[in-house]
Amino acid sequence: MYKILTINPGSTSTKVAVFEDEKMISSETIEHKSSELKKHENIMDQIGFRKEAILKFLDKNGLKINDIHSIAARGGILPPLKSGTYLVNEDMVHYLKFETKTEHASNLAAVIGYELSDNKIPVYVTDPVSVDEFCEEARISGIKELKRKSLLHALNMKIVARKASEEIGKEYNSCNFVIAHLGGGISVGAQKEGKMIDVNNANDEGPFSPERAGELPMGDLLKIIFSDLYNHKELKKRLIGHGGLVGYLGTNDLREAFKMAQKDEKAELVIEAMAYQIAKEIGAMTVVLNGEVDAIIITGGLANSEPFINLIKERVSKLGLIMVYPGSFEMEALALGAFRILNNSESPLNWSKEV
Known part of the structure; x- marks a missing residue:
């Protein structure tokens, strides 16, 4: 042993x-x-x-x-x-x-x-x-000087994919999964036959999270960058660390946010918006796999919140089987x-x- x-x-x-x-x-x-x-x-x-x-x-x-x-x-x-x-x-x-x-x-x-x-x-x-298994199309950003990068919660996303393949009784390298890791940062990826061919960079792209701003309106962001409102360090903190739930509600704790939502419609809207953006990214990754999806896998710390997961399920349930693995298996x-x-x-x- x-x-x-x-x-x-x-x-x-x-x-x-x-x-x-x-x-x-x-x-x-x-x-x-x-x-x-x-x-x-x-x-x-x-x-x-x-x-x-x-x-x-x-x-x-x-x-x-x-x-x-x-x-x-x-x-x-x-x-x-x-x-x-x-x-x-x-x-x-x-x-x-x-x-x-x-x-x-x-x-x-x-x-x-x-x-x-x-x-x-x-x-x-x-x-x-x-871990970088991108298909070549996924690397193109829209500005030739910038390449999209593969940075993700690979360790946890890969193991839940293995667990899911065992559960559905299909060889891991034959499965197509959309995998959403929901934590302080959020990674949503398309895994085709064992390879993560596309995923949002949790620091720069995709849904906003408890601590990160996610994708932003680029024109308005450029105005802030060239204003005197923030220096580089301050703005980076607004994007990573003080973005997302922290920026809107002053907390990175989803449980605390739900308590706030019982009394505050704004808090309820922010929670629903985060679930909305996650669902939208799941839909996009389903398209990356041409709709051929064995399961949509949801994992990470936020997956412990049944009310939050239900908000996501309401929007993506018709896209395929949903499998939830709460927490981290690192x-x-x-x-x-x-x-x-x-x-x-x-x-x-x-x-x-x-x-």
């Missing part, structure tokens, strides 16, 4: 778990004090205390790093790559530490895993956010990616910056 350590860092916490083959046997969300985080100017400066916290987690559960057969780390902000499970190597660690264009907590996972392994335990990443997805390598059902992919 294989023991797999999964590592999934967030901005203020590190999620860790140990799996025996496909079964989780222990897990913890390690919260990091803001006073500790403030000591470190850069994300990569946090390696030491996060690594120490993971070792303490293992010790609490009667384990040592030498008891682990593989480490499964969340993929960081890597260059575009195909879906799959990659063996972490020195090149990947160097890229995440010194070359990645975006500083993000997820960049820590593979680096910490690699250091913990001491070159004695294989370390893998599965389906990073930069830890399971990481462990299963490593397990498929360990049991030889898949071969690991080799990573280089040019992959």
